[in-house]
Amino acid sequence: MVQEKKKIIVKKHPLVIRWTHWVNFPVLGIMIWSGMMIYWANDIYRIGWGDKTVLKFFPDSFYSALNLDGRLSDGMALHFLFMWFFFLNGLVYVLYTIISGEWRMLWPNRRSFKEAWQVLLHDLHIRKSGPPSAKYNAAQKIAYSSIILMGLGSLLTGLSIYKPVQFGWLCTMLGGYEWARVEHFVLTIGYVFFFLIHIVQVIIHGWNNLQAMITGFEIKRIKSETIQEPKAEEQKTAN
Amino acid sequence: MKKKDLREEEIPVKNIRRRTILSFVVFFVLMGFAIAGWKWLNRQDTSDGALKPLRAVLNENEKINSAIEGRNHLVKEYPKSKADKNVRVNGDVGMGDDFMVDTWELTVNRHPESNSPDSVLHLNMDEIRKLPFKNLIFDFKCVEGWSQITNWGGTKFSDFLIRYHLGTHSGKAPDPSHPEDMYKYVGLMTPDSAYYVGIDMQSIMHSQTILAYEMNDSILPKNQGAPLRLIIPIKYGIKSIKRIGYIYFSDTRPKDYWFERGYDYDAAL
Numbered sequence: 001m002v003q004e005k006k007k008i009i010v011k012k013h014p015l016v017i018r019w020t021h022w023v024n025f026p027v028l029g030i031m032i033w034s035g036m037m038i039y040w041a042n043d044i045y046r047i048g049w050g051d052k053t054v055l056k057f058f059p060d061s062f063y064s065a066l067n068l069d070g071r072l073s074d075g076m077a078l079h080f081l082f083m084w085f086f087f088l089n090g091l092v093y094v095l096y097t098i099i100s101g102e103w104r105m106l107w108p109n110r111r112s113f114k115e116a117w118q119v120l121l122h123d124l125h126i127r128k129s130g131p132p133s134a135k136y137n138a139a140q141k142i143a144y145s146s147i148i149l150m151g152l153g154s155l156l157t158g159l160s161i162y163k164p165v166q167f168g169w170l171c172t173m174l175g176g177y178e179w180a181r182v183e184h185f186v187l188t189i190g191y192v193f194f195f196l197i198h199i200v201q202v203i204i205h206g207w208n209n210l211q212a213m214i215t216g217f218e219i220k221r222i223k224s225e226t227i228q229e230p231k232a233e234e235q236k237t238a239n
Numbered sequence: 240m241k242k243k244d245l246r247e248e249e250i251p252v253k254n255i256r257r258r259t260i261l262s263f264v265v266f267f268v269l270m271g272f273a274i275a276g277w278k279w280l281n282r283q284d285t286s287d288g289a290l291k292p293l294r295a296v297l298n299e300n301e302k303i304n305s306a307i308e309g310r311n312h313l314v315k316e317y318p319k320s321k322a323d324k325n326v327r328v329n330g331d332v333g334m335g336d337d338f339m340v341d342t343w344e345l346t347v348n349r350h351p352e353s354n355s356p357d358s359v360l361h362l363n364m365d366e367i368r369k370l371p372f373k374n375l376i377f378d379f380k381c382v383e384g385w386s387q388i389t390n391w392g393g394t395k396f397s398d399f400l401i402r403y404h405l406g407t408h409s410g411k412a413p414d415p416s417h418p419e420d421m422y423k424y425v426g427l428m429t430p431d432s433a434y435y436v437g438i439d440m441q442s443i444m445h446s447q448t449i450l451a452y453e454m455n456d457s458i459l460p461k462n463q464g465a466p467l468r469l470i471i472p473i474k475y476g477i478k479s480i481k482r483i484g485y486i487y488f489s490d491t492r493p494k495d496y497w498f499e500r501g502y503d504y505d506a507a508l
Binding site: 006007008009010022039041044072074076077080081134163164165168177178181214216 | 245255259262270288290296308314315380382383384385472473502508
């Protein structure tokens with residue numbers, strides 16, 4: 001046989017997961033953008049102590065650069081349309097992972113938290129080999145499960161500040177109106193951090209990994225003879 | 240590293256290429272649709288300050304919300320000790336300096352079309368103070384995103400309507416068991432007509448909606464809407480109009496200052 005290599009595909013991401021992932025990307029982007037228009041109207045959060053402010057959310061230049069200032073009503077109108085897409089898309093994803101059994105690859109188990117540490121050391125080039133993993137490694141399991149819980153958190157905190165009288169019980173459970181607003185904001189900051197790490201990881205792991213989120217499969221190149229006819233392989237090397 | 244639970248499949252190279260291209264074509268077409276959709280949305284005309292499709296969704300959200308949740312939830316009330324002494328002043332539309340509290344009177348139009356003398360009611364503060372007193376300490380919420388526990392005193396709007404037989408087509412006192420007799424909306428305006436709100440009747444009849452003439456147990460300050468303002472805890476503060484000059488009734492939405500500037504009509508909490 002002359003054929004040196006052959007390609008096989010490794011099925012990775014089911015269609016529903018790919019769709020919901022890519023639908024979520026612009027939807028969450030618009031939710032964050034319009035959310036910042038709403039936040040602008042009472043932008044009181046900062047990192048600091050006493051009179052000392054290390055970081056103000058957000059500097060005026062930030063608002064004007066992103067065209068966010070003076071647009072409370074625009075922000076609310078956008079937020080209250082795209083909240084439906086965010087909710088429905090998330091619901092489809094969660095229902096699909098439950099019904100299909102995909103959740104088993106996603107949900108961390110007892111070992112995951114220890115293994116996630118090893119993954120971190122490996123990623124930081126401190127440790128040579130990572131722990132064995134299936135579709136997702138332990139760190140991914142924790143990250144991807146957390147992001148789903150964060151999505152649920154955004155829905156609940158969002159609902160409680162959207163209708164704090166009608167959902168007064170929810171508002172109280174979340175620590176009151178002011179706290180629910182803080183939580184809603186902190187979760188959003190969390191998405192931004194997730195996004196940054198996610199992008200870095202995607203770049204590091206290369207094209208095959210990225211394109212699997214679009215095509216659904218990774219491509220594995222194997223030397224067919226290696227597997228089927230070791231002798232032929234030896235001969236070829238000899239030649 | 241073996242991905243042990245991922246299914247491997249051997250398909251011809253030609254098919255791999257075909258499936259890859261197909262996936263990417265679909266992906267970019269959809270992203271193209273998303274961008275085109277976004278541009279389409281932003282090209283639309285506005286309706287009362289909001290892009291038309293967004294205005295339509297705001298209206299639908301209100302319907303869904305009032306259908307599911309109604310307008311009868313009570314807001315939490317607080318003890319006096321929790322009330323803030325420095326009550327925030329926000330918004331000065333309709334609050335011009337050329338206004339005399341002493342010569343103020345409230346003008347109420349019983350029916351939308353009629354301006355006949357017997358359809359118009361004029362009331363002064365003494366008459367309003369005769370109505371049963373209601374104290375309300377609650378967490379006032381501004382559409383901007385802040386809130387403050389504040390202490391108000393006045394009379395229930397529902398008591399006011401019942402006493403003066405207002406808000407009904409028939410001219411009888413409003414009776415929640417006969418909603419068909421009640422006008423659907425109440426409109427309120429400042430004396431100079433510069434600030435105005437419209438509120439659905441169910442929310443106006445809410446037991447915590449008050450016509451307030453006291454704040455922190457003393458007379459309402461001028462910058463808080465003296466002599467008479469609305470306090471409606473189940474809606475954002477934009478609906479709690481200060482310095483009420485006119486009240487009227489309608490079966491269609493009365494004009495609303497912030498609605499015209501892109502906010503949703505209900506502003507329900």
